[in-house]
Amino acid sequence: MSEYLKAIFELKELRQKFLFTLFMFVIYRLGSHIPLPGINPDALRDFLSSMKGSIFALYDIFSGGNLSRLTVFALGVMPYISASIMMQLLTVAIPQLQRLAKEEGDYGRYKINEYTKYLTLFVALVQSLGIALWIRGQVSPKGIPIVDNPGISFILITVITLVAGTMFLVWIADRITERGIGNGASLIIFAGIVAGFPNALIQFTEKIKAGDIGPLTLLF
Secondary structure, eight states: OHHHHHHHHHSHHHHHHHHHHHHHHHHHHHHTTOBOTTBOHHHHHHHHHTSTTSHHHHHHHHTTTHHHHTBTTTTTTHHHHHHHHHHHHHHHHOHHHHHHHHHSHHHHHHHHHHHHHHHHHHHHHHHHHHHHHHHTTOBOTTSOBSBSSOSHHHHHHHHHHHHHHHHHHHHHHHHHHHHSSSOHHHHHHHHHHHHHHHHHHHHHHHHHHHTSSOHHHHHO
16 A cells, blocks of 8 residues: 555656546535535434434435535535436437447547537436435424425525536546546545545544444344
């Protein structure tokens, strides 16, 4: 590991790639602490305490905790991942796309990537609308609404903010892939999981101490 880090800072090009990737990560983490407008943070915290262990918690891991905090990056790059999978299936099913991907070279790959971005936009729109409609009707265990003013304006602002956040993350991922180290989308997901690991470890330890997790649970 020490030899690898030494090589990074000795080679100018590799050092620039590493620092650029690190800079993009800093921007990502800063955005991960910007909450959506109109959210009651105390009510949200109480509400999420009752959601632990659900599919919501699993999705939140891949969003780097952004979903549970309802930040501008709440969707993460998951719409892009979903769109990429869908585009791969469409490429197999639709002859025109298959021909474009195989026979058109760089231009074909460029067009497939462009179509993937449009599909990402659509997936992000659907998911952000679903989140807005779902969260505006939720209340904390104490009966406090999570959304202060759950009207049409909240839905519009939430959808626009979440879609913009996702597309900005896709842009960051592309820049990392082009000028940084590794695949940008994969690294953003990895960075989110790593950022949430300390908190998850603390919660896991507390559950063991409280007796909520027994030896059999650890084994199986």
